[in-house]
Amino acid sequence: MSVNRHVHKFGGSSLADAGCFKRVAAIVAKHTQAQDLIVVSAAGKTTNRLINIIELAKQADNAAADALKGLIEFQSKLVNELLNEAAAKPILAALDGEHHQIASLLEGELNAFTCNEVLSFGERWSARLLAALLSALDCQADWLDSRQFFKAELSTQPQVDVAQSAPLLASCLADKPACRVVVTGFICSDSEQRTVTLGRNGSDYSATELAALADAVSTTIWSDVAGIYSADPRLVKDAVLLENLALAEAAELSRIGTSVLHARTLEPLARSRQKVNLRCSYAPNDGQTLIHRKGTNSHSAKIVTSVDNVVLLELTFTQDFTLNATALLEALASHHLAPATRHKHSETGSLRMAYTCELVDEALAKIDQLASQFHIQKINRSEGYSLVALVGAGVCDNPQQCYQFFQHLAEQPLEFIHSSADKLSLCAVVRKITLEPLLKDLHSHLFKQKTKLGLVVFGKGNIGSQWLELFDQQQTTLAQQHELELSLAGVFSSKAGHLDFAGLNLEQLDNTEANTPLIWPELFDKLKRHPYDELAILDITASEALSAYYAEFARHGFHLITANKHAGASEQANYTALQQAFSDHGAQWLSNATVGAGLPVQKSIQSLRESGDEIHAISGIFSGTLSWLFQQYDGTVAFSDLLADALNQGLTEPDPREDLSGKDVQRKLLILAREAGLELELADISLSSLVPEHLEALSVEQFLDAMSELDQSMLEAFNDAKRQGKVIRFLATVNKKEEAEVGLSAIDALHPFANLKPCDNVFAIESLWYKQNPLVIQGPGAGREVTAGAIQADLVSLCKSIK
Ligand SMILES: Nc1ncnc2c1ncn2[C@@H]1O[C@H](COP(=O)(O)OP(=O)(O)O)[C@@H](O)[C@H]1O
């Protein structure tokens, strides 16, 4: 047989309607090759419908015929929807014949074999239809009734006879050398060619058994979920997908009972090389679970699971309770009839065993047979229980999880709790309850670990220290609100800082020496080894050198909150690459504090664009210092006196030329233009500096002495504007034609930009939606509190998105 054969299994949930069949055909075409084996189950709820028809027929209920007619119509509809007339015709004719065949089976004696034969149609219809659909799509396929090779004798848990089945399979496949083969799941035949089924959900087991017989390298079980989750995702919405699960843990989960992995699915793995993985046929790219054969040193539960409709068998013994109970359990296990869980009560001398309703009858029959051998006195059967279990290697040694489990179950009508001998599960049996709330509650207490977020701050200056105070006040609330563990891991000034992954507080920062020099790349090596789930860098500096490390931050998945404008205003290529790097690594780059301090300027532009708006132009006054200066300047006081006043009040940078040059405004305009989707370089923004060239080269002191040289030109500009009923303001504008300028302009004295509070910034955003009347954002655009607040607001957004 081919050495590289793969098996794919599609269950009823993947074949629920014509759309599902098409999806499956596309998956087969894409993910399989000739000679691969495709195992299918009955479409949607077909098996349930067949069981119902049998039950009605057993009660001689006339509704059976109508129910059968309805099912045949459902199958015919699938055929008509999936195949063209020519391809559909023979299948519809066959269905018609099968309709009569089933009707006559139902009229005859309904024993286990005839019932199984009726059930077998579900899988046969699926296999025949999928093969025809694949062939119609030029993906050559044939189908195979697994009763031709799977040999097993009737029982609740039929075991496939490997010795008999393997050569039969080999000869069946030898007839189909060059195509994919669609094989029926669930059904086998006994030595007299009568139909035997592998039990409800048995197709998973068919698939792995088939893979073992065919020496396939893998089995992929496709269903309506991406794999095994920490709980049934239909009941627990925030269940998480487990990408890997150890074979022992998966086997324990299926042994206890779950639809995602049928009880015996993993048995054939012990005698085959196949890998098993689970995927979603509805969304093949939504991840998967790989069941691996490596050991596990886990110390906790990974899954909370439950089984409804559990039956309890309570046994008492005439003598040697412990000995006989143990021996009986071993005997049952050797017949594949071990209970899902059990409880030995030495004081009363009773053994209570929990069985799924599918297995209980056979178990009971076996116990009856063994009754005298093990001195069983009495067997009591009672229905109406549920089973709740935690599964995962080491769960029984995990005091926290055990405690939570016991606490939660103590509030329920609990019968008993049992930990499995191999410590793979902790099972509780309760009288029947609505399981959903309990599962949700257990899941959230056991698995919802708080995300750990560490913060490393660069810049302990004016705004940095203000933010540290703000963070100190809000740390606890922020962590609680967003269900995070939030730690301040590092705080750096320009040369050195404190770094402590155990967390820092203000007192430590004030009273202890810096312990870490700010030397790259050594600091990187330390940051890379952080113990958090997420790390965020807060750049509250104006350092171009630090901004050069942003790409590295992104590469390591560090989030970045920045008030530093350098990277945002760097070359377009660098800016685009940085954005890409952050997005590629699932990290966020938040920079609302770079423009307008706390005013939500970038946020508003982003939100407009995300909602489908298109930015046409942005204009305004982006510098608090220049806003103050021109709002105050009325020609009566020399401009240089006003400037000196601003300097004294701390409203300008220590070197006022940094404000007067307009460079800072130019950077802010570039940042906003990019936020609006424009591709610009700094040099594309024409800048009229207020600093004459000959004053540029002077030292700060020299410039402060020479400031009066600005007065004359400023007065002239003021008077020129005044003559036209205008005022002078330092404006920034950009439009979607990428025309951008920054400089002094004369604007109408009644213009909204002309009448601001001193220091205010104003941003007018024109867009598709804000065409006639721009969206205006106005308010203080600089200052310790508002800028620290802007950083904090970015931190809050980050917390919201990662919790
Ligand atoms: N821990 C779990 N992880 C994933 N799915 C689970 C889990 N427990 C139960 N399930 C259920 O298993 C279902 C898939 O099994 P099933 O419906 O039998 O598929 P198929 O019909 O394809 O064989 C899912 O829809 C889900 O509700």
Ligand SMILES: N[C@@H](CC(=O)OP(=O)(O)O)C(=O)O
């Ligand atoms: N059709 C059978 C066998 C099976 O395994 O189905 P599914 O793969 O849909 O669970 C059943 O419903 O029991």
